[in-house]
Amino acid sequence: MIYTLTLNPSVDYIIELSEVNLGELNRTEHTSKFAGGKGINVSKVLQRMGVESKALGFVGGFTGDYIKNQLKQEAIHTDFVQVEEDTRINVKVKAADETELNAAGPTISAEKLAELKEKISKLNSEDLLVLAGSIPSTLPANTYEELVKICSENKVSFVVDAEGELLQKVLPYNPFLIKPNHHELGDLFDTTITSAEDVIPYGKKLLELGAQNVIVSLAGDGAVFINQHETIISTVPKGEVKSSVGAGDSMVAGFLAKYKETQDLKEAFRYSIASGSATAFSIGLCTKEKVESLLPQVVLK
Numbered sequence: 001m002i003y004t005l006t007l008n009p010s011v012d013y014i015i016e017l018s019e020v021n022l023g024e025l026n027r028t029e030h031t032s033k034f035a036g037g038k039g040i041n042v043s044k045v046l047q048r049m050g051v052e053s054k055a056l057g058f059v060g061g062f063t064g065d066y067i068k069n070q071l072k073q074e075a076i077h078t079d080f081v082q083v084e085e086d087t088r089i090n091v092k093v094k095a096a097d098e099t100e101l102n103a104a105g106p107t108i109s110a111e112k113l114a115e116l117k118e119k120i121s122k123l124n125s126e127d128l129l130v131l132a133g134s135i136p137s138t139l140p141a142n143t144y145e146e147l148v149k150i151c152s153e154n155k156v157s158f159v160v161d162a163e164g165e166l167l168q169k170v171l172p173y174n175p176f177l178i179k180p181n182h183h184e185l186g187d188l189f190d191t192t193i194t195s196a197e198d199v200i201p202y203g204k205k206l207l208e209l210g211a212q213n214v215i216v217s218l219a220g221d222g223a224v225f226i227n228q229h230e231t232i233i234s235t236v237p238k239g240e241v242k243s244s245v246g247a248g249d250s251m252v253a254g255f256l257a258k259y260k261e262t263q264d265l266k267e268a269f270r271y272s273i274a275s276g277s278a279t280a281f282s283i284g285l286c287t288k289e290k291v292e293s294l295l296p297q298v299v300l301k
């Protein structure tokens with residue numbers, strides 16, 4: 001079974017308007033809300049691709065209830081740890097540019113963290129855990145490391161989609177896949193990455209540090225796949241970006257869904273890019289039909 005872990009879920013509130021005037025009253029043209037957070041988005045896209053998963057993490061308050069209900073409606077299995085404070089609301093403003101306001105998240109006590117660790121320690125070598133997104137600010141910075149240690153002891157493969165220190169600390173435990181975007185990759189090595197070619201030396205460093213497979217996305221400017229055997233640069237489909245919220249998460253889900261079906265890393269990479277773009281070209285997450293309609297535009301080099 002695939003498990004997704006979202007330590008800091010969110011209700012994503014997407015606001016569309018033609019322009020934003022800071023310091024003034026702005027009226028929205030359209031709004032929508034979704035149960036979000038990176039692991040939850042991975043579970044939602046997997047479900048649309050016909051792959052079962054179970055969503056783990058912390059939820060609380062009315063926003064936590066909203067998330068649980070939405071996932072129930074989509075028939076996604078969940079096993080959340082209930083916390084006292086409200087799950088956060090992240091605001092995404094789509095005007096000429098996209099601006100994101102992601103909140104810090106609720107307080108998580110040591111007892112709640114222990115409850116979550118207990119659930120993760122039940123996973124076995126048939127399972128895969130996707131650890132994705134930020135962690136609430138009250139959790140220790142080594143939380144992901146602690147969790148992947150448990151995975152490693154129980155031979156559970158795992159995927160990590162996180163930034164900075166969170167990502168750095170899990171590399172020695174050999175994640176099956178990591179998916180930084182080019183800004184996150186640049187931040188890790190204190191450099192600026194502007195092209196797919198720039199990605200290659202740093203992607204290779206991530207392999208040396210322990211990752212088994214690396215996907216680096218560069219939004220509309222391509223994507224790169226690197227492992228010990230091959231380096232592949234890909235184009236991404238062309239289209240109108242409606243909201244790129246969840247595009248990275250869709251890549252992770254698309255990759256896992258296709259890899260589960262075919263065991264073919266190259267095909268999984270192609271499908272992952274079509275999934276990311278299908279989400280970028282939608283408000284909300286991609287559908288399987290939209291992903292498959294974009295596949296012919298993904299050209300691997």
Ligand SMILES: Nc1ncnc2c1ncn2[C@@H]1O[C@H](COP(=O)(O)OP(=O)(O)O)[C@@H](O)[C@H]1O
Binds near residue numbers: 274
């Ligand atoms: N402007 C765009 N045009 C086409 N595809 C896009 C665009 N922006 C994002 N995508 C798709 O979404 C994927 C992830 O986007 P990116 O912004 O790099 O990641 P993240 O959401 O993790 O920051 C890209 O690889 C691509 O498939």
Ligand SMILES: O=P(O)(O)OC[C@H]1O[C@](O)(COP(=O)(O)O)[C@@H](O)[C@@H]1O
Binds near residue numbers: 038103133245
């Ligand atoms: O945990 P973080 O890093 O604050 O990110 C949370 C946000 O990421 C998202 O999962 C979207 O992520 P991506 O756009 O990177 O795929 C939103 O649903 C959520 O608001």
